[in-house]
Amino acid sequence: MICSTWSLARLITHLLSPAGVAAAVFTGIPLLTGEGTRAGVIAFAIYVALPVALIAWLKAAWALEDVYDPETPIRNRILMLGNIVYLIGFVTLMTIDATPLVLWGAASFLAGGVMVGLISRFWKISIHAVGVGGGMIILLVAGGPGLWPVVFAPLLVSWARLRLGAHTIGQLVAGTALGAGLSRALLPLF
Numbered sequence: 001m002i003c004s005t006w007s008l009a010r011l012i013t014h015l016l017s018p019a020g021v022a023a024a025v026f027t028g029i030p031l032l033t034g035e036g037t038r039a040g041v042i043a044f045a046i047y048v049a050l051p052v053a054l055i056a057w058l059k060a061a062w063a064l065e066d067v068y069d070p071e072t073p074i075r076n077r078i079l080m081l082g083n084i085v086y087l088i089g090f091v092t093l094m095t096i097d098a099t100p101l102v103l104w105g106a107a108s109f110l111a112g113g114v115m116v117g118l119i120s121r122f123w124k125i126s127i128h129a130v131g132v133g134g135g136m137i138i139l140l141v142a143g144g145p146g147l148w149p150v151v152f153a154p155l156l157v158s159w160a161r162l163r164l165g166a167h168t169i170g171q172l173v174a175g176t177a178l179g180a181g182l183s184r185a186l187l188p189l190f
Contacts (some may be wrong), residue, residue, distance in 0.1 A: 013068055016128060018082070018109070019055075021135035022047035025105045032143040039098030046089035047109060051082060069166040072124070079117040079127070086110040101142055104190035108134045108183040115178060126167045129175025130182075132157045137183040144149040172189035 003011075014020065026043040030036045055067050058078065063168065064070055089105045098106070112130045119125045133155045139150045158172040167175075 005161075005163055009160040011036040012156050012160035013128065013164060013166075016132050016153060016160070017068070018113075018127060018131040019048045019051045021153075022051075022105075024108060025109075025138050026102065027134050028139050029099070029101045029105060029142050030148070031039065032127060032139075033068065033099075033101060034104040036099035037095055037104040041104060042096065043089060043093060043098070043102055046085065046092060047106070052087055054081060056064045068128075069164070072120070075124075076117070076120055078114065081112070081119060083113040083117055086113045100190040101138075104183075104186060105138050107186050107190065108138060108179075111182045111186060112179050115177075115182065119178075124167070124171055125178065126157075126161055126171045126175035127157070127163055128157045129154060130179035133176035133179025133181075134183040137180050137187075 023044065026035050026040045026047060036129050055078070058064065058081075062074065064074065067078070071108040071182045072158055082173075086106070090110050093106050107189050109131070116125055116127050116130050135154055139147055143150075154155075154172075154176040158176070161167045161172060162169065
């Protein structure tokens, strides 16, 4: 069966969603560094499993056709709920004395979510691109130069979001730069 470009773009959108990137980050850090396995499992539960369950529930409760490109008021509510989850995750990880890299990953997701929430009140920046930009930096630091193929993730997500008509090039470039910049700026704190 031949996959259409729209179906491929939809698949990439699912895989490189914020939850998909969080899955890569919070399983990648312990696998790549040999540290933070317990914190990584907890982070996976909070940053991946909980948002996926919440989105599935919201999709049914609010009868959303597309959770990846809802109307602005719904998008802003989803962002607010996501930021509450990210804050709970960060505080939980601090409480259990998570490794610095896991805490940095959590802080990067929280900072990205807060910035997207603020920016989205005025302009539609790409949440996917913010997540992928930040996740790319985190995985490159955790895995070193041998993990260089992750630099293609922002290009993949940008192509997918453009193909689906969800964003403009400017929204994608700004999102990638914001995510990467925030993660890089937060690194010295951890």
